[in-house]
Amino acid sequence: MAQKKRQIGVQLWSVRDDAKKDLPGTLRALAEMGYAGVELAGTYDVPAEQWANLLKENRLTAVSAHASLDALRPEARAATFDFYKQLGCRYLVVPALPGDLRKDIAGYERAADIINEAANAADAVGIRLGYHNHAFEFEPMSDGRVPYHALVARLRPDLILEMDLGWVSFARVNPVDLLRQYSGREMLVHIKAFSATNETAVLGEDDVAWADVLKACEKVGKTEWYIVEHERYANPPMMCVKQCLDYLRTLKW
Numbered sequence: 001m002a003q004k005k006r007q008i009g010v011q012l013w014s015v016r017d018d019a020k021k022d023l024p025g026t027l028r029a030l031a032e033m034g035y036a037g038v039e040l041a042g043t044y045d046v047p048a049e050q051w052a053n054l055l056k057e058n059r060l061t062a063v064s065a066h067a068s069l070d071a072l073r074p075e076a077r078a079a080t081f082d083f084y085k086q087l088g089c090r091y092l093v094v095p096a097l098p099g100d101l102r103k104d105i106a107g108y109e110r111a112a113d114i115i116n117e118a119a120n121a122a123d124a125v126g127i128r129l130g131y132h133n134h135a136f137e138f139e140p141m142s143d144g145r146v147p148y149h150a151l152v153a154r155l156r157p158d159l160i161l162e163m164d165l166g167w168v169s170f171a172r173v174n175p176v177d178l179l180r181q182y183s184g185r186e187m188l189v190h191i192k193a194f195s196a197t198n199e200t201a202v203l204g205e206d207d208v209a210w211a212d213v214l215k216a217c218e219k220v221g222k223t224e225w226y227i228v229e230h231e232r233y234a235n236p237p238m239m240c241v242k243q244c245l246d247y248l249r250t251l252k253w
Contacts, residue, residue, distance in 0.1 A: 054189025
């Protein structure tokens, strides 16, 4: 029986310097590697129409984009939604919270309220919002509460959770357990290497049991896109993301 073909994308933050210098060439190279889609983290001042043309030329899907809370506030959100709709993005993800909202649980809850309110407007234009974690959301506050769980409890239950499974592992949380806890909400996941002994490890050189984790994404997370992100480099970034994709192709899940 043939292995199911998974949709694998790459977060462009991984190759940000290359994209800034030569966006057309970078997108072309990623497509030639075999990536099916990209997730944006910035636009490099390139107009939406040009982005859309480049993606079409390279048969790449704009899976999603990272959008700050500021970009989702009432005065900015119409322009934000319009830009990414032109690229075909179905998802927008808040990549992190500003420091003033990470001081206490009340701050995380305020952030959830902002995201929920923006999601009401996003619904009207066919975009789903979500949240992307780092490791710090799993560090308990002085009262023992874990910010990530408080944030998710406050978010609308239909909003997606773009779990960065590398950061989850870095926080010493079992990613399979977390996927099960919030089952059905991980339409997008970040596949990022984590090694306790080698900070520049790529996928396959790290400590994460990726076959088991990815099976959980498939079974309980309802994952649609597996998005590679790599941030610490032993080799040129473009080489690193190719190594990561090559490794994922060796796995069965």
